[in-house]
Amino acid sequence: MRGTSLRPLWGWGLLALGLGGFPLLASEFYIRLATEILIMALFAMSFNLLLGYGGMLSFGHAGFYAVGAYTVAILMKKTSVPFFLAFPAAPAVTALVAAVTGYFCVRLRGFYFSILTLAFGQLIWGVIFKWSALTEGDDGIVGIRAPTFLTSSGGSYYFTLVLTAACIGLLWMIIESPFGRTLLAIRENTDRTQFIGVDVNRLRLLAFVLSATFAGVAGALFAPFNGSVFPTFALWTKSGEVVMMSILGGMHTFLGPAVGAAIMLSLDQMISVYTEYWPFVLGVILLVLVLFFPAGITGFVRVLARRESAGTRLA
Amino acid sequence: MELSVLLNQFLSGLTRAGVLFMLASGLTLIFGVARVINFAHGSLYMVAVYLSYSFLRLFGPGGMGFWLSLVAVALSLALIGGAIEAGLIRRIYGREHLQQLLLTFALIYIIGDAVKFVWGITPKSVSRPPFLEASIPVPGGSFPVYNLFVIGLAALVGVGLWLMLARTKLGWLIRAVAADIEITEALGVNVPRLLTLVFMVGTLLVGVGGAAAAPLTVGALGMDVEIVILCFIVVIIGGAGSLLGAAVAALLVGLLEAFGILALPQFAVVFIYALMAVVMIVRPWGLFGTPG
Amino acid sequence: MLLETQGLRKAFGGVQAVSNVDLAVLEGDVHALIGPNGAGKTTFFNLLTGSLRPDTGRIDFGGREITALPPQQICRMGIARSFQRASIFPKLSAFENVRVSVLAHEGKSFRLYPRANALARGEVESLLETVGLSDQADQPGESLSHGDRKRLELGIALANRPKLLLLDEPTAGMSPDETRSTMSLVQRLARERGITVLFTEHDMTVVFGIAQRVTVMHQGQVIADGSSEAVRENREVQRVYLGEAGWFWR
Numbered sequence: 001m002r003g004t005s006l007r008p009l010w011g012w013g014l015l016a017l018g019l020g021g022f023p024l025l026a027s028e029f030y031i032r033l034a035t036e037i038l039i040m041a042l043f044a045m046s047f048n049l050l051l052g053y054g055g056m057l058s059f060g061h062a063g064f065y066a067v068g069a070y071t072v073a074i075l076m077k078k079t080s081v082p083f084f085l086a087f088p089a090a091p092a093v094t095a096l097v098a099a100v101t102g103y104f105c106v107r108l109r110g111f112y113f114s115i116l117t118l119a120f121g122q123l124i125w126g127v128i129f130k131w132s133a134l135t136e137g138d139d140g141i142v143g144i145r146a147p148t149f150l151t152s153s154g155g156s157y158y159f160t161l162v163l164t165a166a167c168i169g170l171l172w173m174i175i176e177s178p179f180g181r182t183l184l185a186i187r188e189n190t191d192r193t194q195f196i197g198v199d200v201n202r203l204r205l206l207a208f209v210l211s212a213t214f215a216g217v218a219g220a221l222f223a224p225f226n227g228s229v230f231p232t233f234a235l236w237t238k239s240g241e242v243v244m245m246s247i248l249g250g251m252h253t254f255l256g257p258a259v260g261a262a263i264m265l266s267l268d269q270m271i272s273v274y275t276e277y278w279p280f281v282l283g284v285i286l287l288v289l290v291l292f293f294p295a296g297i298t299g300f301v302r303v304l305a306r307r308e309s310a311g312t313r314l315a
Numbered sequence: 316m317e318l319s320v321l322l323n324q325f326l327s328g329l330t331r332a333g334v335l336f337m338l339a340s341g342l343t344l345i346f347g348v349a350r351v352i353n354f355a356h357g358s359l360y361m362v363a364v365y366l367s368y369s370f371l372r373l374f375g376p377g378g379m380g381f382w383l384s385l386v387a388v389a390l391s392l393a394l395i396g397g398a399i400e401a402g403l404i405r406r407i408y409g410r411e412h413l414q415q416l417l418l419t420f421a422l423i424y425i426i427g428d429a430v431k432f433v434w435g436i437t438p439k440s441v442s443r444p445p446f447l448e449a450s451i452p453v454p455g456g457s458f459p460v461y462n463l464f465v466i467g468l469a470a471l472v473g474v475g476l477w478l479m480l481a482r483t484k485l486g487w488l489i490r491a492v493a494a495d496i497e498i499t500e501a502l503g504v505n506v507p508r509l510l511t512l513v514f515m516v517g518t519l520l521v522g523v524g525g526a527a528a529a530p531l532t533v534g535a536l537g538m539d540v541e542i543v544i545l546c547f548i549v550v551i552i553g554g555a556g557s558l559l560g561a562a563v564a565a566l567l568v569g570l571l572e573a574f575g576i577l578a579l580p581q582f583a584v585v586f587i588y589a590l591m592a593v594v595m596i597v598r599p600w601g602l603f604g605t606p607g
Numbered sequence: 608m609l610l611e612t613q614g615l616r617k618a619f620g621g622v623q624a625v626s627n628v629d630l631a632v633l634e635g636d637v638h639a640l641i642g643p644n645g646a647g648k649t650t651f652f653n654l655l656t657g658s659l660r661p662d663t664g665r666i667d668f669g670g671r672e673i674t675a676l677p678p679q680q681i682c683r684m685g686i687a688r689s690f691q692r693a694s695i696f697p698k699l700s701a702f703e704n705v706r707v708s709v710l711a712h713e714g715k716s717f718r719l720y721p722r723a724n725a726l727a728r729g730e731v732e733s734l735l736e737t738v739g740l741s742d743q744a745d746q747p748g749e750s751l752s753h754g755d756r757k758r759l760e761l762g763i764a765l766a767n768r769p770k771l772l773l774l775d776e777p778t779a780g781m782s783p784d785e786t787r788s789t790m791s792l793v794q795r796l797a798r799e800r801g802i803t804v805l806f807t808e809h810d811m812t813v814v815f816g817i818a819q820r821v822t823v824m825h826q827g828q829v830i831a832d833g834s835s836e837a838v839r840e841n842r843e844v845q846r847v848y849l850g851e852a853g854w855f856w857r
Contacts, residue, residue, distance in 0.1 A: 055413075057413055057416055057417075059420070104592055104595060104596075107595065107596075107599060108595070108599065110412050111352045111412060111416065112551065112599075114352075114416055115352070115544075115547045115551065116551075116595075118544060118547070119544050119547065119548060119588065119591070120588075122540065122541075122544050123584070123585075123588055126582075126584055127582070130581045130582065131581070173719065173720065173722075174719055176722040176723060176724065177718055177719045177720055177721070177722060177723060178710045178715045178716055178717075178718045178723045178726060179716065179717055179718055179719050180723065181703065181706065181707055181710065181723040182707050182710065182711065182716040182717075184696070184698075184699060184703075184707075185696050185699065185703075185707040188696035188697055188698055188699060189694060189695065189696050189697070191658075191694060192694045192695065192696065192763070193707070193711075194677075194678040194679050194682070195656065195678055195679075195682055195687070195688055195694075196682060196687075196707065196708040196711040196712070196763060196766070196767060197679050197680075197682035197683040197711045197712065197767060198679055198711045198716045199677075199679050200679070202717075203716060203717065206717065236540050237424075240420065240423075240424070243417070243420070247417065277428045277431070277432065279424040279427060279428050280424060280425055280428035280429070280432075282421075282424050283421045283422065283423070283424030283425035283428070284421075284425060286417060286418075286420070286421035286424070287403070287418065287421040287422075287425065289417075290407065290414050290417045290418045290421065291403065291406055291407070291418070
C-alpha cells in the first residue's frame with residue numbers, strides 16, 4: 001500500500017469529461033436517471049464505509065437517508081428556511097441522529113449490530129410515518145420548491161455532480177487516512193485492534209456517524225430533485241437496496257458501490273417495464289451472488305480494481 | 316385510570332406476548348442450535364397467516380376446519396423451513412456470518428413477493444372459530460375467549476418445547492449440538508439431519524403462532540418486517556438461544572406495548588426500544604443469555 | 608517493581624482458573640510463567656490485559672492500579688501482548704499491520720488527515736527489520752508462515768513501545784531454528800531496549816535458557832516462584848511435575 005496513487009490521472013480526466021459533458025448529449029429522461037444514479041451512488045458509498053471498510057452490515061441505513069431528505073423538506077416547507085440553509089442542516093441533523101442510535105449499535109457485533117440497525121431504521125420510519133403534524137405521515141411532503149438554479153434537469157444534474165464528487169473525495173480522504181486504516185484493522189481483527197490501544201467502539205461510532213452523515217447528504221440531494229419526500233425513504237427495503245448495490249458492485253472496492261448503484265437503477269428501469277416483481281428479482285440476484293459467487297462478483301471487480309489501481313487494495 | 320381498562324390492556328398484552336413467544340422461541344431455537352439468525356422468520360409468519368386464510372377457506376369456517384387448518388399451516392411451515400435449510404442455508408454453514416445474513420435477507424424479498432403473487436395485494440382476514448367466538452365478562456367489560464385460547468396455547472407450546480428439550484432423546488441431541496457441534500458429530504450423530512429438524516421445529520412454531528394469530532391480525536404485505544423486528548427485540552432482550560429468556564422478554568414486550576398505548580398512543584413502540592436500549596447497556600447479552 | 612498482582616482470582620462456573628495469585632515482575636527482567644495446560648496462565652494474561660475482569664484482587668502496573676481497566680487503556684499505559692495463536696490483521700500487508708499499531712501508539716488512529724501512507728514509514732521499516740520481516744513487508748498477513756506471523760505479532764506489539772511485553776507461548780509451533788532466533792530476539796529486546804518480558808512457555812530449554820525468574824502455576828495457584836536456579840532445584844516443583852506429568856525435565 002506504500003507509494004500508491006489514486007488512479008492514473010487520465011482515467012479521472014476522462015470520467016470527469018464524460019460526466020460533465022453528459023447533459024449536452026443526453027435527453028431529459030437520461031439526465032434525470034443519471035442524477036438519480038449519482039445520488040444513489042453517494043448513498044451506497046456512504047453505506048459501504050461501514051460494510052466494506054468497517055465490516056459492519058447495517059440494515060437501517062435508509063433511516064439516515066430519510067432524515068437528510070426530511071430535514072430539507074420540513075425546513076423548506078414547514079418553516080420556509082431557504083434552501084442554502086436547509087441543505088447543510090440535513091447532514092448536521094443526520095449526524096446527530098446517528099450519534100444517538102450509533103451509540104447503541106456499535107457496542108454490538110455481527111448479527112446483533114445488523115438487527116439493531118434494522119430496528120432503529122424502522123423506528124425512524126415509524127416516527128416519520130406517525131408524526132403527521134411534522135411529516136404529513138403517509139402522504140409525504142410534496143411540492144418542495146427547489147431554488148431556480150435547480151429547476152432545470154441540467155442545473156440539478158450539475159449541482160448533484162459537484163456535491164457527489166466532493167463527498168466522494170471526502171470519503172476517499174477518510175478511507176486513506178489513519179482513521180480509515182484503523183477501521184480496516186477493526187474489520188480484520190477487532191480484538192487485536194483493542195490490544196494496540198485503540199478504543200474500538202469509539203472509532204466504530206465515528207465511522208457510523210460519518211457514514212450516516214454522507215447518507216444524509218444523499219437524502220438532502222434527493223428531496224429537491226424529487227420535489228417530494230415519503231416515509232418509504234426510510235423503509236428497510238431502501239436499506240436493502242444499498243446493501244444490494246454494494247454487494248453487486250463490490251464492497252471491497254472504493255467505487256464498487258457506485259457501479260452497483262448504476263447497475264441497479266438501470267436494471268430497475270428495464271425490468272420494471274416487464275414485471276412488478278422487481279424485489280423478487282433482487283432477492284434472487286442476491287441469493288445467487290451469496291450462494292454461487294461468494295467472492296464472485298466482488299472478487300471479480302476486485303481483480304479489475306487491483307489491475308487499475310494498486311492503491312485501492314483493501315482486502 | 317379505571318381498573319377495567321388496565322385489566323383489559325393486561326390481557327391484550329398477554330395475548331400479544333403469547334404470539335411473540337411462539338415466534339421468538341422458534342427464532343431463538345434456530346439461533347441457539349444452528350447459529351443462524353433467520354431474517355426471514357417474519358416472512359414465514361406472514362406466509363403462515365396467509366396460509367391460514369386459504370386453509371380455512373378449504374376446510375370451512377367451523378371448529379373442525381379451524382383445527383385442521385392449524386395443523387395444516389404448522390406442517391406446511393415445517394416443510395418450508397426444512398426446505399430452506401436443506402436447500403439453501405446448509406450450503407453456507409461455516410461461511411462468514413455476513414453471508415448468512417445476506418442469504419436470509421434475500422429471502423425476505425423473495426417470500427414477500429411470492430406472497431404478493433399468490434394472494435394479491437388485498438389484505439386478508441379470517442374470523443375466529445365459532446367455538447371460541449364468545450367473550451367472557453371481566454370487570455367493566457368483556458374479553459374475547461379466543462385471546463385466552465391464544466395465551467393458553469402459547470403456554471402449552473412453551474411447556475411442550477421445554478419438555479421436548481429437557482426430557483426427550485431428540486431434545487438431548489439438540490442440546491448436544493448447541494453445546495458443541497463438532498463433538499456431537501464425532502459421536503456419530505447425523506448432525507445435518509438434526510439441523511434440518513431443528514429448522515423444521517423452529518418454523519413449525521412459526522406456523523402454530525401464525526395460525527393462532529391469524530384471527531387477531533390482518534394478513535397484509537409489510538407485516539413480515541414489522542413482526543421480525545419485534546421477534547428480534549424479544550430474542551435480544553431475553554438472550555439469544557434462551558427459551559426462558561424468550562418467554563420473559565415476550566411478556567415484557569407484550570405488556571409494555573399494551574400499556575404503552577395507554578400512555579402514548581402514537582409511539583407505544585418507543586417504550587419497547589427504550590427497554591431494549593436499557594437491557595443492552597446493562598446486559599448486552601440479554602437477560603438470560605450468556606456473555607461471549 | 609513494574610507489575611504486581613495481589614490475591615487475583617477468576618472463576619469460570621465452579622472452576623477456579625486463577626486462584627489467589629500474588630505475582631511480582633521486576634523491571635528489566637525476563638520472567639517466565641510456566642505450568643501444565645490448564646494451569647491458568649492464559650487466563651492470568653487475560654486478567655492482566657483487561658480481556659477479563661478479576662473476581663477479586665488487584666493489579667498494579669508502574670505504581671498505578673490497572674485492575675479491570677479496558678484493554679485499550681492498559682495497552683496505552685505500556686503493556687503489549689501476543690497471543691498463543693498469532694493475532695494479526697490477516698488481509699492487511701505486514702507493513703500495514705505494524706503501521707496501524709504505530710499510528711495507535713502515536714495517538715493518530717482517529718485522524719482523518721493526512722493519508723496514512725505518508726505516516727510512520729521509517730518507524731514501521733525499522734520495526735519490521737527488528738523482527739526480521741523486511742522482505743515480506745508487502746505480503747498480506749494471512750499469507751505469512753506460522754513463525755513469521757508470530758514475529759509479525761511481535762512487531763505489532765513492539766510498535767506500542769511497551770514497558771512490559773506479555774508473550775503467550777511465543778515459540779509455539781515454531782521449528783527449533785525459529786525458536787532459537789525468536790528467543791534471542793526477545794532477549795535482545797530486553798537487554799537493549801529495557802523492555803520487561805513476562806512469557807509463558809512449554810519448552811523448558813527455552814525457559815531456563817533465557818529467564819531470570821520463573822513462576823510455576825498449577826491448578827490456578829502459584830506453587831513456586833524465584834530465580835530460575837532456585838525453581839529448578841525446588842523439591843515441590845519436581846515432586847508435583849515429575850509425579851503428574853513427565854514434561855518438566857523433558
